[in-house]
Amino acid sequence: MRDGGPATRIRRTPMLTVRNLTKSFTTPEGAKVRVIDVADFHLDPGGQIALRGESGSGKTTFLHLIAGILRPNSGVITIDGVEMTAPGESRRDALRAAKIGYIFQAFNLLQGHTVLENVLLGMSFAPGGADGVRARAMLDRVGLSHRLQHFPRELSTGQQQRVAVARALANRPKLVIADEPTGNLDNRNTAGALDLMKDTCRECGAALLLVSHDDATLARFDNVRDFTEINRMDNASRTPWGQPRKPGEAPSRTVE
Amino acid sequence: MTIPLIIYRSLRQHALSTLVTAASIALATGLLMTVWMVRAQSQRAFLETSTSFDGVLAARGSELQIVLNAIFHMESSPGNILDADYERIKKHPAVKAAIPVATGDNYKGWRIVGTVPELFTDAEHTSGTKFTIAQGKVFLPGAHSREALAGSFAAAQLGLSVGSVFRPSHGLAHAPDHEHDEEYRVAGILAPTNTPADRVIWIPLDGARHMAGHAESSRSELSAVLVRLRAPSAGFALDQYYNKQGGRLTFAYPTSAIIADFFNKIGWFDRVLALVAFVVVLVAAGSVLASIYASMSTRQRDIAILRALGARRGTVFGGVVLESMVIGALGAACGFVVYFVLMTGAAELIREQTGVVISVAAWHAVLVWCPLGMIALGALGGIIPAVKAYRVPVAETLSPLS
Numbered sequence: 249m250r251d252g253g254p255a256t257r258i259r260r261t262p263m264l265t266v267r268n269l270t271k272s273f274t275t276p277e278g279a280k281v282r283v284i285d286v287a288d289f290h291l292d293p294g295g296q297i298a299l300r301g302e303s304g305s306g307k308t309t310f311l312h313l314i315a316g317i318l319r320p321n322s323g324v325i326t327i328d329g330v331e332m333t334a335p336g337e338s339r340r341d342a343l344r345a346a347k348i349g350y351i352f353q354a355f356n357l358l359q360g361h362t363v364l365e366n367v368l369l370g371m372s373f374a375p376g377g378a379d380g381v382r383a384r385a386m387l388d389r390v391g392l393s394h395r396l397q398h399f400p401r402e403l404s405t406g407q408q409q410r411v412a413v414a415r416a417l418a419n420r421p422k423l424v425i426a427d428e429p430t431g432n433l434d435n436r437n438t439a440g441a442l443d444l445m446k447d448t449c450r451e452c453g454a455a456l457l458l459v460s461h462d463d464a465t466l467a468r469f470d471n472v473r474d475f476t477e478i479n480r481m482d483n484a485s486r487t488p489w490g491q492p493r494k495p496g497e498a499p500s501r502t503v504e
Numbered sequence: 505m506t507i508p509l510i511i512y513r514s515l516r517q518h519a520l521s522t523l524v525t526a527a528s529i530a531l532a533t534g535l536l537m538t539v540w541m542v543r544a545q546s547q548r549a550f551l552e553t554s555t556s557f558d559g560v561l562a563a564r565g566s567e568l569q570i571v572l573n574a575i576f577h578m579e580s581s582p583g584n585i586l587d588a589d590y591e592r593i594k595k596h597p598a599v600k601a602a603i604p605v606a607t608g609d610n611y612k613g614w615r616i617v618g619t620v621p622e623l624f625t626d627a628e629h630t631s632g633t634k635f636t637i638a639q640g641k642v643f644l645p646g647a648h649s650r651e652a653l654a655g656s657f658a659a660a661q662l663g664l665s666v667g668s669v670f671r672p673s674h675g676l677a678h679a680p681d682h683e684h685d686e687e688y689r690v691a692g693i694l695a696p697t698n699t700p701a702d703r704v705i706w707i708p709l710d711g712a713r714h715m716a717g718h719a720e721s722s723r724s725e726l727s728a729v730l731v732r733l734r735a736p737s738a739g740f741a742l743d744q745y746y747n748k749q750g751g752r753l754t755f756a757y758p759t760s761a762i763i764a765d766f767f768n769k770i771g772w773f774d775r776v777l778a779l780v781a782f783v784v785v786l787v788a789a790g791s792v793l794a795s796i797y798a799s800m801s802t803r804q805r806d807i808a809i810l811r812a813l814g815a816r817r818g819t820v821f822g823g824v825v826l827e828s829m830v831i832g833a834l835g836a837a838c839g840f841v842v843y844f845v846l847m848t849g850a851a852e853l854i855r856e857q858t859g860v861v862i863s864v865a866a867w868h869a870v871l872v873w874c875p876l877g878m879i880a881l882g883a884l885g886g887i888i889p890a891v892k893a894y895r896v897p898v899a900e901t902l903s904p905l906s
Contacts, residue, residue, distance in 0.1 A: 308903045317898045338818065341816045341817075346814070356809045359517075361513050368506075373506070373810075373813055373816075
């Protein structure tokens with residue numbers, strides 16, 4: 249395993265460590281824009297942390313990097329002691345399937361599959377495989393045991409969110425990543441959804457990493473950090489889709 | 505468990521295109537198998553029937569016409585030959601059996617053929633198989649016998665049974681005003697042979713020739729002599745004798761080669777049919793590709809979600825290929841229904857037209873390689889969409905740029 253440098257050794261091995269992580273995108277004009285530059289970030293096992301980030305701040309990219317959906321240009325991410333950034337896409341896929349649960353703003357439920365099948369598919373690619381008993385227990389936990397054979401379109405938004413929570417936790421992940429999970433919920437549902445997420449993560453022993461720009465959401469977390477503090481990008485180049493700096497003006501090291 | 509579930513749900517989600525695609529594959533599979541089987545089976549049936557006799561002696565004419573008329577009861581006889589010709593070939597040392605036949609009468613369009621009882625007692629209708637009488641007995645020979653032996657199909661179609669009485673007409677086609685005065689009584693019914701003989705009503709040779717209305721001179725004439733040789737090679741001497749010398753007679757020999765040659769001549773028709781079937785198959789494979797490819801844009805999100813849940817690129821690639829294989833397999837399975845329907849129709853038509861019976865349930869390798877080929881084509885059609893699935897950019901698809 250590559251070492252990220254003279255990092256501070258923590259007493260407890262963190263669940264998630266991120267060191268010297270950088271990610272750049274190439275704009276359609278051909279310019280390289282750095283979106284992510286995270287020197288050090290970690291999350292303890294079972295810990296819960298909320299990151300405050302505006303849209304376009306690179307927070308989704310950051311989560312995609314942690315989940316191994318994207319590869320960084322440099323830096324190391326380890327999850328539960330295993331290096332997510334090591335080469336090999338299918339290795340990352342397997343690691344994601346085994347260790348990570350992902351909750352999206354748009355829920356991203358599979359519309360052609362029933363509620364139960366959606367949760368089963370949350371475990372299908374993990375080493376343990378699909379476990380019907382576990383899936384039913386999770387859906388029971390989120391209060392949807394009466395909706396097993398329904399399709400997502402037949403559920404309310406709040407119910408769909410709960411399916412997403414059950415699916416994210418079905419594979420007994422070590423880390424649950426939630427990207428604006430309350431963005432599609434009204435205020436009444438938000439608090440309940442967040443409590444459910446926090447409680448179930450705690451019950452399952454999973455760490456929770458949530459990003460949001462919504463103050464009501466962030467208020468329900470004890471540990472809230474500004475993503476802009478973690479990600480050392482200044483405002484002008486913080487989004488690859490916005491108006492990037494010209495390459496010569498890039499504030500720091502150019503990548504690669 | 506996972507992949508079958510995903511495929512099942514995907515097929516359900518795109519049920520209409522699944523059905524249309526599977527139906528087009530079913531048609532293609534059924535059509536191709538039918539064309540193949542009809543060709544193989546009818547050739548086999550015709551060749552088997554043609555080998556019941558090694559050669560046919562008839563008036564100078566086309567060998568094919570002679571064989572079709574004397575063995576397959578199609579076409580007309582090129583002319584008559586003399587009793588003396590029959591007596592001569594019958595006594596030839598190479599000849600094991602010689603059966604004379606006289607054609608030229610019909611009953612309601614069904615051919616009446618005059619012959620000798622030995623055809624039913626000694627000769628074979630297909631190589632190795634003799635005639636059997638289902639009911640009654642063989643007609644009595646002789647100029648004054650008014651008995652008939654009906655082929656099974658003709659008897660069934662005409663409603664004839666043992667004891668039935670009918671009046672033959674002159675000529676090969678049904679013409680009521682050409683009815684003969686003589687009444688014939690059905691003495692027996694033949695068991696089905698699955699050959700053209702099933703379509704014939706057999707009467708004694710002499711009776712046929714002595715029917716009132718037939719020319720006096722024709723009483724010592726025949727249409728043809730069916731010849732079975734002691735050794736097949738002996739036919740070359742007869743061939744030399746009849747065909748290379750003199751111009752009055754033709755010895756059509758060997759019958760199987762004449763029929764095989766005939767099939768070769770009409771082979772272009774087979775090839776056109778096969779070509780059409782293959783084009784249909786290609787269109788079906790294209791439809792798999794088109795239907796899955798068309799739904800790819802809506803599947804893209806599902807694929808990205810599955811990838812986010814930990815599915816590998818190879819898994820989604822294999823899933824799409826497998827899905828199109830399943831469509832191919834569904835189509836191929838339904839293709840057997842199409843096949844049985846088409847084949848039953850074709851068999852009935854061929855039986856009605858020729859008396860040759862082809863079996864719908866017969867075995868042929870095409871019944872394996874055609875469905876397997878369709879499944880393989882389905883897989884092939886799935887490859888391009890699968891490549892697209894393989895390349896789905898997960899991050900961009902899950903979090904569209906906004």
